Amino acid sequence: MSQRVERLAAAIDVHAENVAKFKRGELTPDQFRPLRLAMGVYAQLAHVKHMQRIKIPGGQLTAAQLEALAEVTERWGRGLAHVTTRQDIQLHYLEIEETIDLQRVLARAGVTTVGACADTLRNITASHLAGVVEDEVFDVTPYALAVTEHFLFHEHNRRLPRKFKVAFSGSARDHAQIMINDIGLLAKIGDRGRGFTVYVAGSLGSTPEIAHLWKEFIPESDLLPMCEAVVSVFHRDGERKNRKKARLKFLLRKIGEAEFLRRLDEEFARIKAERGDALAAELTEQVAGYRESAPPPLTPLRETLGDGAFARWKRTNTIAQKQAGYRVATVKLPLGDITSEQLRRLADLSRRYGNGEVRATNTQNFVLRWVPEGQLLNLHRELSQIGLAEADSGHITDVVTCPGGDYCTLAITKSMEVGARIRDHLVPNGSRQEADDFVSALGEFDIKISGCPNSCGQHHVADIGMTGLMVKGKDGVERPHYSLRVGGGCGPSARIGERLDGRIPEEETPKVIAAIARFYMAGRAEGESFRDFVTRKGVQEITRAGFAAAEGAL
Incomplete structure (x- = not known):
């Protein structure tokens, strides 16, 4: 053992x-x-x-x-x-x-819950497309796993002032959302080979902060000392009396960016001098030991069009890998839920059509990688049989939500319920074709919902983000409402969405979401993203367009 x-x-x-x-x-x-x-x-x-x-x-x-x-x-x-x-x-x-x-x-089965909550390094995330897309610098997966193992029973872990989050991305598309993490690592190749650009002190919550650049480049051998330095400074200097001020971003705000980065530099130098070689050797051993499961053999590619549902699913839920002949297939999980039987069947499908693995995404879906293109039609048919072949991943119906008031003691509103309402609203008068045409014309567009300001649904970095709150009406009764933000996102130009004026009754939010999306579709320039559209139009105009669809908005 x-x-x-x-x-x-x-x-x-x-x-x-x-x-x-x-x-x-x-x-x-x-x-x-x-x-x-x-x-x-x-x-x-x-x-x-x-x-x-x-x-x-x-x-x-x-x-x-x-x-x-x-x-x-x-x-x-x-x-x-x-x-x-x-x-x-x-x-x-x-x-x-x-x-x-x-x-x-x-x-x-090799799965752990140690440190999944509490004042720990939480689950270390990485791009679900790591290792299989053209635009990445290199596969960041083994580095995420190495940092996970290093800190699992680290002396500072479970003793931090509060939770601490780390993420790895291999490309500028930032599928791991590094800019909202305490440590965000972007793969980079420099004069000394592989390494990372390092960002620090990002976070969402009630007072969000986009991460700050600390190091333009560190060689991979410095990865563990660098992570240890940030964790050590947080352990030593982070707030321990007021939990509401106990994230790394608050330390940066308290002492200023220059002093904060100076302390990181000092601690980084100390750890490298004392244990740099040993930590570099540990990382080398971990990375060298990483092996992704072997892919299945390619199958002959036949001209199999399938039905319209398959064509739509292939277009919206699959992308070509950099390895010729293989594709990544997204298994869309409505509101992030999956049954035990679906999990069991998905395991079987991953063995027969992929490399025997899946990866969870931060949009609450799964992806199967290494699917031979010639097997996509068969995969889609079998996903359909278990209710997991819904198309339009990454589109407006692929709603992200926190568990909300159905489960959480902190939640103010039932975010999963309103997420389901938004999905249902996009099928007007029961017309599936009309809804499909609307979703297709809109293109990729994300809705993220949090049942309280803590932003577990990451509403700050969505095309449209929703935060739950209670509002007392003229009759003195409190009812669930939502505050909206628009134009947020991660990636190289990460930014927090701009808040729209007013608050919308929960039952009116699906209409408002659809109205804003249609306003964008009608007025966007060719190739203009929603984020750029928000910048050009301004929140006042978008507020008017959205609230015109709502009754009783405040």
Whole structure:
């Protein structure tokens, strides 16, 4: 048994002991809270009991791991799993005692929950297209996995002032959203070979911050010392009294960017001098040991058009890999949900049509990679049989939401319900063709919804982002409303969306979303993105266009 497996098993044993102590009254709820959070267990609303968050580094899952997830979802999660915006998996409706056996089943498949919540380095994310697209500099997957392993049982982990997030992108398209992370790493090749551009102190939440450039280039050998330096400064200097001010961005704001970066430089130099060679050797060993599962052989490419549904799905849900003959296929999960049976069947499909792996995306979908182009029609037919062949990934119907008031104690509104309403609203009078024409004409367009200002739905960086709040009416009754932001996004010109004036009643939001989208379609210049359209038109004009569709907007 490897040291890693032993430590993970020991962590679950400690969790079991802590659960027993809590049930016997030997630990108070306040004492127990950080202990269960450190194992990814979150207390939720009374009717949904506990949530288990499961870390999926880089979003990468083997077929065997999908089957383990299917097992725990079926046994303890009422048959429904949820993919998050940080490539995690979440299960709800758990009794606290059930999390012990659940974690043991996952551990046997190499999946862990250690550090999935609490004041830790959370799941380390990476582009779901790493290794297979033309425009990337190099595959960042092994580096994300190496950083994951290095910090899993690090002395500072579980003892930070608050949560800490790391992301890796291989191309400027920034599929991992590095600009909203505490450490964002963009692959780069310099005079010294492979390395990274380093951004720091990005974050969303109630006061969002786009990450700041720290290093134009560090060689890959400096990756672990660099990450250690940022984590160490946060551990030492981060706020520990007021949790609302305990993210890295607040330290930067408090002491100023120049002093903040000076402290990072100083700590970076110290760690390199003391342990640089050892950390470089550790990284080299981890990266050299990475192997992606072998792809299936290519199959003869026949002229198989299939039906209209297949043609649409192929156009919107698949992209060519840089490896000739293979494609990436997106499995669109409405609102991020997938059943245990779908997980099990997807594992089988990944073996027969891909390389036996899937990757979770931060848009709450899965992708199958290494699908031979000649097998796409068969794959689509089998996805249709299990209800996973919906087209238009990355389009307006591919809504991203946090779990919202159906599950979360912090949520103000039921974001998943309003996400479903928006999807349904785009099928006017039951006309599927009319809806398809609208979605196609609009093109890629993202809607992100958060049930509170914490931005778990990442509403700050969407084409249209929605934040839930309660508004008291003239009758004195509070009702759910939404505040809207427009024109946000990540990538090289990352920015926080601009807030529209007023607040919209929940039931009116689908009309407003559709009205803004149609206003953009009618007035955009050729090739103009929605973000550029917002800049050109201004929020006042977009507010008028959207609110004209709503009754009772404030």
